[in-house]
Amino acid sequence: MKRVLLLATGDTIAHSRRPPHVASGAELLAALPSAAPAVEVVAEDVMAEPSWDTSPSTMLGLARRARSAILERGFDGVVITHGVDTLEDTAFLTDLLAGRAAERGGIVLTGAVHPMDDPSADGPRNLAASLAAAADPALRGAGAVVCVADGLHAARWATLADATSVAGFSSAPHPVLGHVTDGKVELRAVPPPRPPVTAGDPETDVALIKTYPGMDPVLLTAVVDAGARGVVLEGTGTANVPVDLFTTIGELTEWGIPVVVASRSRTREVPLDDLPLGSGLAGKMGAIGARGLPPSKARCALMVALGAGGVAAVRDWFARL
Known part of the structure; x- marks a missing residue:
């Protein structure tokens, strides 16, 4: 079994x-529907902040426990229950750190929008489907996934699109990876490529700053002065940021602080330097493109990339992401 x-x-x-x-965890298992999958489940409770305030150290701790459970403790899969607010962030960070564990077992994150005692409680069904998915060999090699409403979303693509819906996660514009049907995984798409591996420990102190016209560049240096080892800027359109930030981006890069530019809009998975001149100017000043990742996931990626070293190593890591 x-x-x-x-x-x-x-x-x-x-x-x-x-x-x-x-x-x-034991009580969650006791509340599963009678048609729960026939797998042996070991439940462990993890102290964690509310999802809207989950710290990087908690996310990293969950990712490491998932990896070690498969590689060192012999589990066939891992399921993490998590609040939906930052579930996609923890899922992606777990995916980035999974390494060889992704080839040996399924790693599934799930949550719910309704409490256990709500007449429309979605948690038991989501957990049952997640346990079945984690044990299914079909997920080996797929990396971490998000499972809600029987749908399976690759961690790199999963986004909470509607916080009020039991099917609120989306992979758009990418396809849904698959579904859990009658306790079995049915894959419908090819998983995204596996991320590059780093040998060093991730850096937890990475700032995420939303840019806006007329913002003062001092906001960038302020977070660095406060200890940030890297900065992600949320730009607009095809990763545009205010021109007034260009000099500071160049200075931070020279100081060894990588600056990654993502966008609040969907963008292509290309380097900043490959964009038209007007859109890629930040890249000319030393910024690194987020390869199409949304800002919060770009922050997770930069945390992991900093384990590879300084600006040059981070740039190389993102180029292979």
């Missing part, structure tokens, strides 16, 4: 309102 580790972090999937209660 397949063995799956359940890492339970609380949040909405484990909440009851009457009376107020946060279910343990």
Whole structure:
């Protein structure tokens, strides 16, 4: 029988309102529907902040526990229950750090938008589907995935598009990776390429700054003065940032602080230097393109890339992402 580790972090999937209660991992398993998958599940409770405030250290801890569960403890798969607010961030960071574990087992993250005692509770179904998916050999090699409403979304593509819907995650413009049907994984698309591996430890102190016309460049130097080892800028359009920031971007790059530019819009997975001159000017000043990643995921990627070294190493890592 397949063995799956359940890492339970609380949040909405484990909440009851009457009376107020946060279910343990064992209690989540006890609430599964009668048609739950026939797998051996070991539940472990993990202390974590609410999803909207999940710290980088907590995300990294979950990623490392998932990896070691497969590589060192012999589990066939791992399921992490998580609040939906930052589920996609933890999923992507877990994917970036999975390494060889992604080839040996399934890693699935899931959550819920309704509490356990809600008449429309979606948590039990999501957890049952996630356990089945994590144990299914079909997910080997796919990396970390998000499982909600029986859909499977590659961590690199998953986005919380509607925080009020039980099917609120989307992979658009990419396809849904697959579905869980009758306790089996049916893959419908080719997973994204596996990310590059780094030997060093990720850096947790990375700032994410939303840019806007007329912003003062001092905002960039302020976060560096406060200890940030890297900066992600959320630009507009095809990763445009205000011209007033160009000099500071160049200075930070010279100081060994990598600056990655993402966009609040969907963009192509190309380097900044490959964009037309007007859109790629930040790249001429030393900025690194986010390769189409949304800003929050670009932050996760920069955290991992900094484990490879300084600006040049980060630039090379993103070029292979």
